[in-house]
Amino acid sequence: MNKVVQSASEAIKGIKNGMTLMLGGFGLCGIPENSIAALVSAGVSGLTCISNNAGVDDFGLGLLLQKKQIKKMISSYVGENAEFERQMLNGELEVDLIPQGSLAERCRAGGAGIPAFYTPAGYGTEVAEGKEVKLFNGKPHILEYALSADFAIVKAWKGDRLGNLIYKGTARNFNPMMAMAGKITIAEVEELVEPGELDPNFIHTPGVFVQRIFQGNNFEKRIEQRTIRT
Amino acid sequence: MNKVVQSASEAIKGIKNGMTLMLGGFGLCGIPENSIAALVSAGVSGLTCISNNAGVDDFGLGLLLQKKQIKKMISSYVGENAEFERQMLNGELEVDLIPQGSLAERCRAGGAGIPAFYTPAGYGTEVAEGKEVKLFNGKPHILEYALSADFAIVKAWKGDRLGNLIYKGTARNFNPMMAMAGKITIAEVEELVEPGELDPNFIHTPGVFVQRIFQGNNFEKRIEQRTIRT
């Protein structure tokens, strides 16, 4: 069992035009920077990207948007990216906006073999259009389907050769559920360690969910809103 | 905000005849021993207990069964308890047997505001009788409903005054989901610490799910199958 690959470009092998990818992160926090850079280099296009946000104009998924490598985005909030808004309003980019909690739960469901579940989120809004509605305790809920992806790409703090991952702070966000939902899951970590170095009791993503792992380098970890207490 | 109570008997205040309880643990591993003892002392009866197992004859939920305090058990496996089997076959005890994964997911759903979800488990068996069936990718799934409880009683390794919990080893099992699904959740811990002593990055159950917490004493932690390598 060896899941370790040597570089981001090796990790993304097999990602082809038209595939569906999940990418972890909230804003620019906890995004797989190295893998995104490798996708830009590889020039793969026509991608459907499932990611809570779409990066900013010059970082994160914004880099793939600039190069027109993304055909469709499935996200909950895309407010920080002018190029995204331009492409969407011009009809160059398909966009499926999903309530954040439904997005998280749909990814988890995809990884957990739950094909669909009911949630109250979005009932009575355009999000519910065309969806099955059912009352529970008199309250309407809509049926939401699981999401999965050809490849899920996540970013963790530490990981071992078996794919066990731990995340740091709020860089965890969508990464654990997406790791579950990829047919192939790639983990990009700040520090790659040997099995046994991570405490089994505090693993966030068990290795069974991860197929490839590599230690990234030169993480920029850009901050979107640097707010300081004086 | 003070969730700390001084004893198991204080913790179970408000548990009344006929209520529904969830109790964490797998076999005798990770069960809330002190709270069960307090329930026996309190003599509360007519209980519906949701617990993966039903203890053994003289420990765990077996103690409540002996005293006929349980009206109905909702479990996945009850093979280690002769008194249970006797009461069930004699019709003295209602029993709802549920696939273990569905039980875990139904508890999580109850805590997560998901009223129902689809699972393939149990399709074509008596577990599916009377349940809605829906095909996903051509495969039949059954609709399972969320479980919740008047009180959830969980056992953790360490916990702080705000109710944050960490579990040890496979004593985690059902405890985290049940902690989510109680209207009132009681946590019995081996060690009660001050806020700040547990690393925020490695909390298993965030305090928001816990309403009462106390440090138990004299944990027996009985082992069902003591298997040794020679």
Next chain:
Amino acid sequence: MLDKHGIAKRIAQELRDGWYVNLGIGIPTLIANYVPEGLQVEFQSENGILGMGPFPTEEEVDADLINAGKQTITAMPGAAIFDSATSFAMIRGKHIHLTVLGAMEVAQNGDIANWKIPGRMVKGMGGAMDLVASADNIIVAMMHTNKKGYSKLLKKCTLPLTGVGCVTKIVTNLAVLEVDSGRFKLIERAPGVTVYDIEKATEGELIIDGDIPEMNI
């Protein structure tokens, strides 16, 4: 008339000891600065933290610790970090006692619109739809009128909805109002604001029951 900080201060009076609270972006964020002395309130940010603390000092800044507005934050002692699915499990499962968020429009039946202006603004709903669909106690913090002077408290929302019949209370620069059997019930006036001022600024139907006290802030 209140400014943004005044609105935040007034909403802070609604807090109770031991509550878990989710604050939206904008005015709601300011509420954390006005928690009454002696109360312990835990702030949840839907990107995955309970026990959110104040902004960091220059030395404390950590790119891996942000709030839902993508601002750098700190964690209080006793904080807990979790993933997005668990975060919305808390929200959907009604474990959060109070949700405060901004709005572009609120209707007198409690509908809220705050995520989309068709053909113009495309930001997405983020976590707002989950929050408003699940919470039992939702306070909207906003200006009473928009930049053009039009009322944001309407008979019926004109923008795409975020949630239906969910808002319980609205605190604006002019007033505190509750949604009461399909109308806005006026509860308090902002300092120096008359009932007439509020009537003029409110397109939706108002219930004005007896003397309306001035806020005490």
Next chain:
Amino acid sequence: MLDKHGIAKRIAQELRDGWYVNLGIGIPTLIANYVPEGLQVEFQSENGILGMGPFPTEEEVDADLINAGKQTITAMPGAAIFDSATSFAMIRGKHIHLTVLGAMEVAQNGDIANWKIPGRMVKGMGGAMDLVASADNIIVAMMHTNKKGYSKLLKKCTLPLTGVGCVTKIVTNLAVLEVDSGRFKLIERAPGVTVYDIEKATEGELIIDGDIPEMNI
């Protein structure tokens, strides 16, 4: 004819490097002792551990570390602990490559019964229904006949089902068989066992295609 250990040894030949494997109680548990040299296989126990190791020494015994059979175990380097919902997320989500479990009856269409004898045995299905409903690769490890000498490989199960059409392979004390278009296809004979012995012990329809090799164990 094989004993329990022989059955376990034969099934161990099915393992592949890098597989995650769930072993049921009884004969399946023994398979962990026969992992072929050079293969790394991770064992999952549905009560919440990946990377299950051998039984502990007297000193290592930990009441907080057990397997699904409630036996004390150890954790291998690189193990991971998780809750029951996550454990069954792995199982239901098809992240486990192989499931091996015992059975009271298997039918020629792949149905399995192993949890209940009406009016007599009431133990519950535990995780078995989730496992058989989700796994793509399910091997049943059992004796070919029951204690009374009746076949456990049937045209149709008589006991309440655990899962429908899910079993892919059966390894017994007499043979290896696959479920193939609604019948049992005989793949291998146990050492010293004839095809005739297997036919006699099998109530369900058998496909016997050419010479049936003897197991190589």
